């Protein structure tokens with residue numbers, strides 16, 4: 369992906385006209401970060417208190433894992449996985465590598481700042497340009513090798529960070545391939561039907577980005593937004609969150625914003641827009657956001673998994689027939705990232721080809737949702 373994903377970003381440079389604030393030193397919420405549509409106070413515990421709906425947890429060692437994943441994808445678009453094969457040690461290591469990065473002095477972090485045309489590096493969330501207010505977070509994106517940026521951050525000691533990222537990428541790639549295959553299996557799709565995703569090929573060509581997210585403790589969490597509501601432009605995203613909650617998913621027609629609680633050792637998986645397209649809307653991408661906390665610093669790592677560059681993603685043949693026409697036109701990841709960078713939450717509907725037929729609509733039309 370390196371060159372290609374960066375190409376799609378280059379077409380949509382993001383310029384920031386503000387100085388990057390050192391959030392961990394701010395004692396009062398500045399107007400630049402005060403959201404009028406911030407998470408309402410009682411939104412947060414609602415799902416937990418009523419306890420009506422909780423995000424599914426799937427044990428990958430369960431012999432019914434495939435069906436359970438299929439059900440979770442159809443009904444939630446997000447689930448947590450246990451027995452995923454990623455060692456606690458690696459999760460601890462990436463957490464401390466990320467915390468080390470974000471605790472560097474601001475002038476040092478800015479040496480690895482993401483350029484307006486770039487995709488990799490330190491900065492505010494890419495989607496910031498779509499919102500009038502700034503988010504209470506900072507991020508570091510890695511596409512390809514982090515070597516150049518790591519050298520700028522730690523001129524004498526960059527190997528450790530690079531090695532951890534490399535190992536994380538390798539392990540996550542295996543897990544993403546496994547999940548992808550189970551999910552395709554749950555749709556009744558076989559290896560021959562999705563050549564690029566063949567388990568024999570071990571998803572060799574699969575592409576990914578790693579996104580480290582830091583959400584410092586916030587003096588007024590009820591008026592701030594960690595990461596505004598969005599869907600990921602991925603096939604799927606695997607998220608490790610530290611022991612502090614903040615991730616919420618939107619439950620259409622139900623509990624509203626539901627918190628995905630950190631479960632020790634579990635990883636969160638959410639469906640992205642490309643699986644939404646592949647499954648012809650059967651497995652909808654999920655709208656999610658991150659809220660912040662008054663006392664605790666929250667940290668997360670997202671592994672954003674996509675198809676190899678050059679592969680066109682379109683609704684799988686098996687899921688299309690006369691009664692279920694293809695709802696989306698073919699797109700490459702690069703093209704979709706470019707559309708997202710330009711049109712944000714309109715991207716999915718922009719690649720849609722025809723109006724929904726009765727009952728076979730887009731189960732997740734986010735257009736009507738306020739994302740700010």
Ligand SMILES: C=C1C[C@]23C[C@H]1CC[C@H]2[C@@]12CCC[C@@](C)(C(=O)O1)[C@H]2[C@@H]3C(=O)O
Nearest residue numbers: 493494495509577579598600601672708
């Ligand atoms: C491979 C990807 C996916 C990107 C763009 C590019 C690198 C960074 C990813 C994120 C990570 C944070 C949320 C998001 C919405 C953002 O602002 O940057 C993501 C975006 C997307 O899923 O569209």
Ligand SMILES: O=C(O)CCC(=O)C(=O)O
Nearest residue numbers: 579581614615658668670
């Ligand atoms: O920090 C989180 O919980 C969410 C992060 C996220 O949505 C992303 O990086 O795409």
Ligand SMILES: [Fe+2]
Nearest residue numbers: 598599600656
């Ligand atoms: Fe996300």
